[in-house]
Amino acid sequence: MLHNSFHFALTVGRTATPEAVQFWILAPLAVIAALGILVVKKAVHSALLMAWVMVTLAIFYIAEDALFLGIVQIVVYTGAVMMLFLFILMLVGVDSSESFVENLKGQRIPSVLAAIGLGGLMVSLLGRATISAPAVGLKDANSSGNVQGLAKLLFTQYVWAFEVVSALLITAALGAMVLAHSQKIRSPFAQRDLSIARFRKDSMAEAAGLPAPGVYARHNAVDVPALLPDGSPAPTSVSQTLRSRGDIITSSGFALESIEEQED
Amino acid sequence: MVYLIALPLFSAGLLLLLGRIADKWGHLLATLVSASTFGIGVAEFFAMHKHTGANRAATQKLFEWISVGNFKVDASLLLDQLSICFVLLITGVGTLIHIYSIAYMDHDKDRRRFFAYLNLFIAAMLLLVLGDSYLNLYVGWEGVGLASYLLIGFWNQNPTYAVAAKKAFIANRVGDVGLSLAIMISFAQFGSVSFEGVKAGAPHASPAALTAIGAMLLLAAAGKSAQFPLQSWLGDAMAGPTPVSALIHAATMVTAGVYLITRSNFIFDASSTARILVVTVGTITLLFGAIVGTAKDDIKKALAASTMSQIGYMILATGLGPVGYAFAIMHLLTHGFFKAGMFLGAGSVMHGMDDEVNMRKYGGLAKFMPITAVTFGLGYLAILGVPPFAGFYSKDKIIETAFNQGGGKGIILGGAALLGAAITAFYMTRVVVLTFAGARRWKDGSHPHESSVLMWGPMVVLAIGSVASGFLLSMGSSLVNWLQPVVNASHATGGEELMKPLVVSILALGVVLLGAGFAITKYRTVPEVAPEKVSIFTKIARKDIYQDVFNDAVLVKPGTTLTAGLVATDHNVIDGAVRLVGWVIAEISDVLRKIQNGYVRTYALTMFAGVLIGAVILWVVTA
Amino acid sequence: MDISNYLYLSVILFVIGALGVLIRRNAIVIFMCIELMLNASNLALVTFSRINGNLDGQVASFFTMVVAACEVVVGLAIIVTIYRSRRSASVDDASLLKN
Numbered sequence: 001m002l003h004n005s006f007h008f009a010l011t012v013g014r015t016a017t018p019e020a021v022q023f024w025i026l027a028p029l030a031v032i033a034a035l036g037i038l039v040v041k042k043a044v045h046s047a048l049l050m051a052w053v054m055v056t057l058a059i060f061y062i063a064e065d066a067l068f069l070g071i072v073q074i075v076v077y078t079g080a081v082m083m084l085f086l087f088i089l090m091l092v093g094v095d096s097s098e099s100f101v102e103n104l105k106g107q108r109i110p111s112v113l114a115a116i117g118l119g120g121l122m123v124s125l126l127g128r129a130t131i132s133a134p135a136v137g138l139k140d141a142n143s144s145g146n147v148q149g150l151a152k153l154l155f156t157q158y159v160w161a162f163e164v165v166s167a168l169l170i171t172a173a174l175g176a177m178v179l180a181h182s183q184k185i186r187s188p189f190a191q192r193d194l195s196i197a198r199f200r201k202d203s204m205a206e207a208a209g210l211p212a213p214g215v216y217a218r219h220n221a222v223d224v225p226a227l228l229p230d231g232s233p234a235p236t237s238v239s240q241t242l243r244s245r246g247d248i249i250t251s252s253g254f255a256l257e258s259i260e261e262q263e264d
Numbered sequence: 265m266v267y268l269i270a271l272p273l274f275s276a277g278l279l280l281l282l283g284r285i286a287d288k289w290g291h292l293l294a295t296l297v298s299a300s301t302f303g304i305g306v307a308e309f310f311a312m313h314k315h316t317g318a319n320r321a322a323t324q325k326l327f328e329w330i331s332v333g334n335f336k337v338d339a340s341l342l343l344d345q346l347s348i349c350f351v352l353l354i355t356g357v358g359t360l361i362h363i364y365s366i367a368y369m370d371h372d373k374d375r376r377r378f379f380a381y382l383n384l385f386i387a388a389m390l391l392l393v394l395g396d397s398y399l400n401l402y403v404g405w406e407g408v409g410l411a412s413y414l415l416i417g418f419w420n421q422n423p424t425y426a427v428a429a430k431k432a433f434i435a436n437r438v439g440d441v442g443l444s445l446a447i448m449i450s451f452a453q454f455g456s457v458s459f460e461g462v463k464a465g466a467p468h469a470s471p472a473a474l475t476a477i478g479a480m481l482l483l484a485a486a487g488k489s490a491q492f493p494l495q496s497w498l499g500d501a502m503a504g505p506t507p508v509s510a511l512i513h514a515a516t517m518v519t520a521g522v523y524l525i526t527r528s529n530f531i532f533d534a535s536s537t538a539r540i541l542v543v544t545v546g547t548i549t550l551l552f553g554a555i556v557g558t559a560k561d562d563i564k565k566a567l568a569a570s571t572m573s574q575i576g577y578m579i580l581a582t583g584l585g586p587v588g589y590a591f592a593i594m595h596l597l598t599h600g601f602f603k604a605g606m607f608l609g610a611g612s613v614m615h616g617m618d619d620e621v622n623m624r625k626y627g628g629l630a631k632f633m634p635i636t637a638v639t640f641g642l643g644y645l646a647i648l649g650v651p652p653f654a655g656f657y658s659k660d661k662i663i664e665t666a667f668n669q670g671g672g673k674g675i676i677l678g679g680a681a682l683l684g685a686a687i688t689a690f691y692m693t694r695v696v697v698l699t700f701a702g703a704r705r706w707k708d709g710s711h712p713h714e715s716s717v718l719m720w721g722p723m724v725v726l727a728i729g730s731v732a733s734g735f736l737l738s739m740g741s742s743l744v745n746w747l748q749p750v751v752n753a754s755h756a757t758g759g760e761e762l763m764k765p766l767v768v769s770i771l772a773l774g775v776v777l778l779g780a781g782f783a784i785t786k787y788r789t790v791p792e793v794a795p796e797k798v799s800i801f802t803k804i805a806r807k808d809i810y811q812d813v814f815n816d817a818v819l820v821k822p823g824t825t826l827t828a829g830l831v832a833t834d835h836n837v838i839d840g841a842v843r844l845v846g847w848v849i850a851e852i853s854d855v856l857r858k859i860q861n862g863y864v865r866t867y868a869l870t871m872f873a874g875v876l877i878g879a880v881i882l883w884v885v886t887a
Numbered sequence: 888m889d890i891s892n893y894l895y896l897s898v899i900l901f902v903i904g905a906l907g908v909l910i911r912r913n914a915i916v917i918f919m920c921i922e923l924m925l926n927a928s929n930l931a932l933v934t935f936s937r938i939n940g941n942l943d944g945q946v947a948s949f950f951t952m953v954v955a956a957c958e959v960v961v962g963l964a965i966i967v968t969i970y971r972s973r974r975s976a977s978v979d980d981a982s983l984l985k986n
Contacts, residue, residue, distance in 0.1 A: 023893075023896075030896070031900070031903070034900050035903060038910065043916050046915075053900070057930055060930060064937045066933045066945050069933060081955070081959050085915060085963070092976045104861075107863075111869055111872075111909035114872050116902070118872075119902040121879055123895065135937060135938040142942075158946050158950075161950060162950075165950055168957050172956075172958070176963070182971065872909065
């Protein structure tokens with residue numbers, strides 16, 4: 001017993017102080033960042049906080065003699081997966097923010113209670129499991145190098161799981177392609193079709209096409225509406241996308257006070 | 265022997281299956297088949313004479329019917345001295361009635377179906393009397409019930425007739441329950457249901473079991489033979505065509521009860537209680553039928569009441585012990601002749617009177633239907649028991665045997681039988697007087713006429729039977745000796761002779777003359793409508809002694825109430841419980857449905873909570 | 888420092904991830920929370936590996952990462968598909984299964 005604890009002190013305690021310092025600095029930051037994921041409004045902020053947590057974890061992996069995993073964590077997770085997240089975020093709208101008003105009855109408080117319960121349960125399990133088990137350390141396992149050790153296990157003992165996981169990866173890639181693929185159910189509208197459609201409308205008002213933005217206006221930016229002959233702005237002159245996104249300067253602000261002013 | 269049953273059964277099936285194709289010749293085939301069964305019966309009868317005594321009985325195994333463990337029932341036929349009497353009666357009278365029906369049913373478009381049913385009846389009735397076990401008998405018993413039902417309701421387009429058929433079927437069913445119970449008890453007691461097996465076991469059985477079997481057999485007989493208390497269906501059964509009334513409801517099927525009791529003589533010989541029940545039922549019914557008969561204006565119903573009464577005599581005779589069986593069978597045979605003859609006569613009268621059945625609208629028909637009048641008259645004399653007609657030999661013997669029971673019992677039974685004879689004389693005279701004598705009371709539209717030879721031919725044959733059968737059967741005690749091996753009459757412990765046979769005969773003749781004379785004087789003039797102001801006794805008799813009222817009040821009403829209660833119970837309690845379960849589940853589901861709100865996060869929370877609870881349980885269990 | 892501190896950190900991160908899944912509505916954020924849970928379990932696995940002195944935990948952690956990558960690929964594709972048809976990444980909007 002005494003020998004065991006001495007051995008423990010030798011192997012683990014050697015790096016104990018620097019590791020502990022690192023842990024006590026990084027772990028609270030990681031927890032704060034994780035909590036931040038829960039409370040920030042914009043998804044892109046969540047993604048950044050998430051990236052921080054992942055980098056922190058990568059550092060912990062390296063500190064725990066899992067060099068390969070630490071590198072993979074940074075390259076694959078923080079690099080690839082988080083970039084994927086960001087791409088998708090940009091696709092669905094970077095700025096889309098979320099209201100924090102919970103609209104499901106009896107969702108938030110039970111969730112918090114359940115989460116606390118789960119935490120308590122797991123902590124109590126940890127207390128039960130690890131109290132009398134001194135850590136062995138990975139010095140022996142990593143004697144021929146961490147990557148070599150992992151490779152040896154992966155391609156011998158876990159080769160079957162490895163193959164299965166590779167099949168899973170390929171399947172996932174295919175699945176993503178299938179999901180992302182949108183089938184065209186009609187030919188895209190050509191200029192001719194659009195022209196015919198304009199003339200077939202109930203009113204001939206738009207038969208000649210919509211006004212272009214910025215015409216007769218004081219600015220010629222795309223978000224500035226054109227002015228009609230009476231000086232009032234024409235909202236239809238601004239792109240539908242900009243209008244629906246709200247990225248439009250209020251048309252009325254560009255209305256001329258009087259026609260005479262323009263004649264100057 | 266098997267052809268006796270197979271031929272008519274095959275013919276019935278053929279006629280029913282072929283349908284309208286067989287319309288042209290169906291009745292001829294049926295009559296031919298019936299006649300050939302009679303031929304086979306006669307041949308078997310003479311073949312029996314080659315042997316003597318008990319050796320005359322012959323059995324024929326058809327196939328193994330039921331074989332379960334130790335319980336074996338073969339479909340076997342038994343032709344003995346008792347069976348052959350019935351075979352000859354059934355096929356003989358049956359054939360005559362087939363011939364009669366050719367003419368009688370001439371105008372009916374369903375004549376072929378009628379003949380198919382008649383053949384079905386012949387087959388079932390023969391199976392009834394030829395079966396060698398109670399179970400085989402039961403098949404025939406049900407078969408004749410079916411045929412009777414089909415034939416009573418032959419004109420089922422008339423709802424009253426259809427109801428009458430149902431009534432007969434249900435009343436019979438009560439009796440059938442008795443028979444099936446008797447079969448079950450005898451199987452439980454003797455491990456056998458064959459006549460042979462039960463007979464062998466009867467002497468060792470407990471009196472209680474024998475009494476139970478006897479009572480159940482009596483119930484069966486009462487159902488089939490329209491005996492008290494199951495008598496009410498017979499009057500309504502007259503809804504069927506008249507040949508049916510003659511064959512099934514006078515000559516053959518209704519006597520199946522007498523056959524059953526006679527066949528089961530070993531049961532009744534061993535249980536005096538059962539025997540007392542039998543004589544009680546017989547006596548009540550013979551008076552009951554006679555009284556009802558006095559008030560009937562419908563000629564067929566009057567004859568039906570008479571049938572009931574006469575079968576009461578037979579049942580009484582079977583209850584009088586070994587000596588009585590032979591007389592019961594003798595009366596059965598003679599009754600088969602004269603009653604069938606009278607029914608055919610009634611049918612002939614109806615045929616000539618445009619299907620009028622009310623005797624008050626007849627009168628003076630003897631002039632127009634001489635042959636019918638004469639044959640009917642011979643049957644009348646036979647039923648009255650006037651010597652030397654058939655009834656004299658059979659009925660007087662029964663009265664005599666009843667008196668010979670000795671003591672108070674003998675006097676009561678004999679007196680009742682004598683009283684019955686007097687009433688019989690009264691109502692039969694009434695029928696004859698109302699129909700054939702007196703002034704004409706029919707409307708001018710009617711043209712009474714004698715029926716065709718196809719109809720009066722059978723009537724003449726039956727009339728000859730009415731005259732001669734009694735003498736032939738009793739000559740040198742021929743029938744008594746013939747049946748002796750079956751009914752063990754030799755063991756009869758005859759009571760002391762209370763009266764000499766001659767005295768009984770004179771007494772009987774005296775009361776008959778009294779009754780007949782009273783009827784003749786009373787019905788010198790007949791009002792066309794039944795008088796309203798009549799004595800209380802006539803009113804009761806007209807109401808069939810309140811048999812239907814009684815049945816209605818005691819059986820039908822409580823039954824209906826019980827059924828209504830059961831329906832209500834089923835609806836409210838059983839269905840209610842089921843509906844309650846459904847309602848509770850629906851309500852619970854309605855609450856639980858809210859959980860399924862479609863929000864993924866709610867589902868996730870539910871799942872999360874479930875996992876947490878599971879983990880906590882694991883934690884607690886493994887702690 | 889006790890090595891089990893890593894495990895406690897892992898528990899905390901896992902619980903935060905689970906809570907995030909339950910209370911956030913944006914599908915992408917929910918996804919990130921799932922990733923957080925997976926990462927927390929990875930930390931636990933790596934720590935177990937160190938405690939037990941063999942690399943099996945690290946191998947399991949490696950597999951977890953691969954599976955997580957697969958999941959992210961498919962999950963994000965699903966989000967894109969939903970967004971394309973519903974113009975929303977909120978999981979509460981995809982609630983047509985109710986009633």
